[in-house]
Amino acid sequence: MTFDVVVIGAGPAGALAARETSRHGLSTLLVDKASFPRFKVCGCCLNDQASALLGRVGLGSLPIDSGGIALEKLSLFQDERRVDLPISGGVSLSRETLDHLLVEKAKEAGATFRSSCRAEILSRDPGEDRHRAIGLHVGKEETKVRASIVLVADGLGGATLSNLDEVEVRVNSQSRIGAGIVTEISAGEIEKGQIFMACGADGYVGAVRLEEKVAGRPRIALAAALDRDAVRRVGSPGRLGSRILEASGFSGATDLSELNWIGTPTLTRGPGHPGAxxxxxxxxxxxxxxPFTGQGMEWAMTSAVEVASFAREIIARGGGWNGLEVREWESRLKKTVRRRQVLCRGVSKLLRSPRLLRGAIQILSLGRGQFSWSRPILGLVGWQGNLPGKKRN
Ligand SMILES: Cc1cc2nc3c(=O)[nH]c(=O)nc-3n(C[C@H](O)[C@H](O)[C@H](O)COP(=O)(O)OP(=O)(O)OC[C@H]3O[C@@H](n4cnc5c(N)ncnc54)[C@H](O)[C@@H]3O)c2cc1C
Known part of the structure; x- marks a missing residue:
């Protein structure tokens, strides 16, 4: 079968891109190797800008209508220091729910979706210039489809690009790893609408209340970025994560240490060029x-809307591929997402120095009356900071 677009990966990036290409009238196949709905290691916080982006594509009410919790407070902890920053415009929602809903929206728009289906881009066939072939694996069955454009959104752990000779993937050697879990254990420790962020020398752990699956039984998402050596020393991501929580005064931390936290590959990574x-x-x-600034989903969805519109332009001008498309895509990515990632990179570096972090917490806690330093700083990383004591709905 031949499609205008095949999208690999149905996280927020892939699902939203498939919805948008379908809405642009392009025949779209969306595939994911996982069986949906599925868990994903994530802090599960959509920031103010992610909510605004969903609003711009007509899905603004989706998170709250699905039980998402409006975020009101960011509590930062480092040892005995604590600062509470009022925030608004963000929502916490489990990835199980959010990603499933976005896939449903893609299907409603006309995309074909196949879950439990691993995709692999096949080597370039010099005799076939108008399409790219993709192998689809479901259990032991293998089929082949073709697409004018393959949109790759297979996430941090995806190997679709690194399996191709054409693309080189770079990993920062100092990179931390991610780990996370959704649990009812110790969920009462976190207030509804609060982001609890514990920072330590070996990493940081965020916790947030999620929509309830069973009424009256609160659940939390725990998500951490951890030093690989420290995880090895301590024995498991769960033990290190709970130690960092404990140092910040989280009283239910020991109950979380032996849970089976799911890990991710190294966090700071990416291909040399975003395509082939x-x-x-x-x-x-x-x-x-x-993940410290909680912008990943916003970047993913922003780039999804942009790539869908670029795919529409390519198909509208006849579907030809002259080799300059990857460069053009790189420059569009730079304008929409990468410039803001530079700032996040700076914040991640700062987190590795306990002294600088202490200073940052002190600056964030400064502010009286009509001004607080936290507002412009939060604004830079996509969060709506409120004046102390004021709430914006
Ligand atoms: C610890 C941690 C905490 C985080 N907290 C936040 C937060 O609070 N807020 C926020 O905005 N962001 C957060 N993020 C970042 C966020 O999770 C990601 O930026 C976001 O999930 C990216 O979306 P994506 O669609 O690009 O990839 P993903 O959501 O990873 O989706 C990729 C999909 O591709 C599928 N796939 C992979 N390979 C194949 C294949 N060969 N064939 C078919 N399917 C395939 C996978 O099954 C998966 O479903 C966090 C990340 C981590 C690690």
């Missing part, structure tokens, strides 16, 4: 920094 012949990468697959 008839392939464009976006979302985490195009490069990822670190």
């Amino acid at each position: 012949h008839r392939i464009l990468a976006f979302g985490d697959a195009a490069g990822y920094v670190e």
Whole structure:
């Protein structure tokens, strides 16, 4: 079968891109190797800008209508220091729910979706210039489809690009790893609408309340970025994560230490160029920094809307591929997402120095009356900071 677009990966990037290409009238196949709905290691916080982007594509009410919790407070902890920053415009929602809903929206728009289906881009066939072939694996069955454009959104751990000779993927050697879990254990420790962020020398752990699956039984998402050596020393991501929480005064931390936290590959990674012949990468697959600022989903969805519109332009001008498309895509990514990732990279570096972090917490806690330093700083990383004591709905 031949499609205008095949999208690999149905996280926020892939699902939203498939919805947008379908809405642009392009025949679209969306595939994911996982069986949906599925868990994903994530802090599960959509920031103010992610909510605004969903609003711009007509899905603004989706997170709250699905039980998402409006975020009101960011509590930062480092040892005995604590600062509470009022925030608004963000929502916490489990990835199980959010990603499933976005896939449903893609299907409603006309995309074909196949879950439990691993995709692999096949080597370039010099005799076939108008399409790229993709192998689809479901259990032991293998089929082949073709696409004018392959959109790769297979996330941090995806190997679609690194399996191709055409693309080189770079990993920062100092990179931390991610780990996370959704649990009911110790969920009562976190207030509804609060982001609890514990920072330590070996990493940081965020916790947030999620929509309830069973009424009256609160759940939390725990998500961490951890030093690989420290995880090895301590024995497991769960033990290190709970130690960092404990140092910040989180009283239920020991109950979390032996849970089976799921790990991720190294966080700071990406391909040299975001694509190859008839392939464009976006979302985490195009490069990822670190999750502290909670911007990953916003970047993923922003790049999804942009790549869908670029794919429409390519098909509208006849579907030809002259080799300059990857460069053009790289420059569009730079304008929409990568410039802001530079700032996040700076914040991630700062987090590795306890002294600088202490200073940053002190600056964030400064502010009286009509001004607080936290507002412009939060604004830079996509969060709506409120004046102390004021709430914006
Ligand atoms: C610890 C941690 C905490 C985070 N906290 C936040 C937060 O609070 N807020 C925020 O905005 N961001 C956060 N992020 C970042 C966020 O999770 C990612 O930026 C976001 O998920 C990227 O979306 P994506 O669609 O690009 O990739 P993903 O969501 O990773 O989706 C990729 C999909 O591709 C599929 N796939 C992979 N390979 C194949 C294949 N060969 N064939 C078919 N399917 C395939 C996978 O199954 C997966 O479903 C966090 C990340 C980490 C690690």
